[in-house]
Every structure is written in C-alpha cells, then in structure tokens.
Amino acid sequence: MAQSPFLQSVEDYMRVQRYSRRTIETYLYWIKFFILFNGKQHPSVLDDTHIKRFLTY
DSSP states (O other): OOOOHHHHHHHHHHHHTTOOHHHHHHHHHHHHHHHHHTTTOOGGGOOHHHHHHHHHO
16 A cells, blocks of 8 residues: 555654654554545644644544
8 A cells, every 4th residue: 555755754764763663553553534524625724723723533
C-alpha cells in the first residue's frame, strides 16, 4: 500500500527517533484519521479551529 510522502516523512522521523513500532502505528493512524476528518486537507493548511473540532468530535 502506497503512503503519502507526508506520512512517510513522519514515519521516517519517528524511526530515527527510535519510537516503538506500535507507537508509530498509533500515531500514523490518528494522523490519517485527522486528515480524513478534515476533507483530506494537508495538515499544514489546517489551524487551531480544525484541531478543536476534531478533538471535540
């Protein structure tokens, strides 16, 4: 399954920082869910309002 370059860079960073495999999987799951929740917008264009809306969902 192909991953987006953004998610791949997040995963690569966490591997370099020696995060556990399970932690990486969990972080990627929630990042994907956040992106899908916000209409597949890149996280760099989202602001605090989007985060608050997601967390209160």
